Amino acid sequence: MPATPEAGPLDIPIPDFPSPRSSECPFAPSPGMRALSGYGPLTRVRSWGDSTPWAVTGHAEQKALLSDPRLSVEFTRPGFPSPVDPAHAGGGGTDLSFVGMDDPEHARLRRMVSGTFTIKRVEAMRPRVREMADDFIDSLLKGPKPADLVQALALPIPSLVISELLGVPYEDHEFFQVNSKTIVSAVATRQERHSAHTNLATYLDDLVGRKLTEPGDDLLSSLCAQIRSGELTRREAAAMGVLLLLGGHETTANMISLGTLLLLRHPEQLALIRDADDPAVIRDAVEELLRYLTIVHLGRRRTALEDIEIAGRTIKAGDGVILLGELANRDPSVFPEPDRLDITRDARRHQAFGAGAHHCVGQPLARMELQVIYPALFRRIPTLRAVGDLDAIPFKYDAVIYGLHELPVTW
Template sequence: MTIDEAPAYPMARAAGCPFDPPPRLRELQAESPLVKVRVFGRPAWLVTRYADQRALLADARLSSDVTSPGYPSPTGAPPKSDGGVGIGFILMDDPEHARLRRMVTAPFMVKRVEAMRPAVQRIVDDLIDDLLAGPKPVDLMEAFALPVPSLVICRLLGVPYTDHDFFQQNSKQLIRLDVSPEQRATAHGNLAGYLDNLVGAKLADPGDDLLSGLTERIKAGELSRQDAAGMGVLLLLAGHETTANMIALGTLALLEHPEQFAVLRDTTDPAVVKGAVEELLRYLNITHNGRRRAVLADIEFEGQVLRAGDGVIFPNDIGNRDPAAFPDPDRLDLGRDARRHVAFGFGVHQCLGQPLARMELQVVYGTLYRRIPTLRRAAELAEIPFKHDGSVYGVHALPVTW
């Protein structure tokens, strides 16, 4: 097969099936565990099956560094190494990845996150109070799904929530795939400059927050101010965009599956809510354009040789719909044990913030539908604007009423 004959990635979802992976991905998964695809005219390997994704994501011969030869950029733009403020450790390899990641691990540990649960519950209850007191219909994305994680990550990082319009607008530009490199660079520069100024302010007057903790590392010579700002960009972006879209898309999926909506509406059992969160994470996959890696040394795998300099893509949406791992995978079943999903990735780059995301989703899914049991769409499904244009999937708006 020539590169021109290889299927292009990413692939389109089927019309009327906004919660399911693209049909062509399903076909490729059935055909072969490894498939050559075309990404902006360049070849890359697509790893289609759950077990293989976990095995290779844990392989140190694969690099997350965007400057590694063959890295399959999701935007097609060449990587830049200009010494400026980046987006933290997520696109680095060990040992530097591990060194920087350890500096921000503690606030995301389960015990610390659980201590935040009462505060998150108050945020969710207050926003639901506002919904119930306000006009109907309302855009659930704007009035609830986006404010919840934004308020939480601002409190954790020490970012003023009054600046939320600024960082949300720039974040949206940064994760869209249909903007120009110049627009993306401008948005990144805006966020980087903002976080750099904030780090500077906390160097002079530290508080009790994550960014202030990083200033202690700067003073000790363990971290540069640029790296601290880059970590701030990463955590601010990841801390609100993914969870906000998961809240809205999860709500819409539940509204389309009334029997599953009823499970959460009618329960007060934390174990049921926890299980529901894992199944929704498996079923929906907010990060829908695959995790990307570059091969550093030849790897023999599934009868193929992944050569040094090859690009590799792990589409977690189809990994989480692998029938070998999850029987009847296209069925949303909140009673399923879905804890081994790959929605947060796998290996050393597995999502740092997953305990926080899980806790926020548990509070939201365990509260919203009990308090507004008659919640329903205020627009036809075909009228809902889905985010096919970004690296984070979800909806641009979700009109609801009750």
């Protein structure tokens, strides 16, 4: 096993993070990232601002740390590993609500929305999502060929789903999609990201204001009830709206397009989904795609509040920690032959949605959408195929949420 400055000679260089993906294997973590696993489940990396946070690559270690309250998600703490300088982050325009808070404030705000994403409530939405999928596939089939599957299907369906859930007018989808894309860009400037946050925060604040006087049957209106009772401020409600609107369509949209392209390159796996009569086959397929792709590809970042002993190492108080889900999800001790796509495997132990108190609150909704959309697409368009070579397809190497900018398809 290679040594690092924490475990061997001091003249061995610390690996850089992040490192670019290979265009020859765009569905896999970058070669530099894969090499980190060779140093053991934890290793130092050299990252933003010449900092040296810990990179966690082991599945067991990552699960333990994601559930450890001694790690903080608050990005303004000294030592937090971030490409954005906390001193210049920009204030309220970059507020993403409880996702950047520790308990008990995190738990207080999260509790106000978590009931909307229970499995029972999400399952009640399944017929409506099936209707949406059929409508957009109908439009795709009536349109010109080739078509961009991102714009025709992958982006609009989750955008419409989260719009209806929140009570956001879908006719504003272009506005929030453009600003969301800037927020998750890895190449946008600090000012561009701040402006995009501000645009969405202002938009959601105005919408909350309208719903305070004219409530509807939606999540934002239920948050307005919390405002009236004094449990929530209007700014907190707007920030929660930004978080849910952003998270509710960006991640799922990228999973739809990236998963579709991956399956088109594995026709035997695609056929199992297309021909399945058992819903369990579809559920297993979605879990394997979530494991294999792991689209959060710059890690989940934390700061240690206290010293933590794990895997023979000591994470000191104030140390930054980057938890790399894409490597945990390819840990061979948990997933045999992890680089092989196998939709029949039991992949439920993956950490694509994180773990612990900060696991993704919307994961039941994302799972349900993917379970509906993949089989609907492949059954309705059995001759679907990508246009052009793999190296001509624009992958999102420039975003913190991995996916495709475009997916040209025909049939």
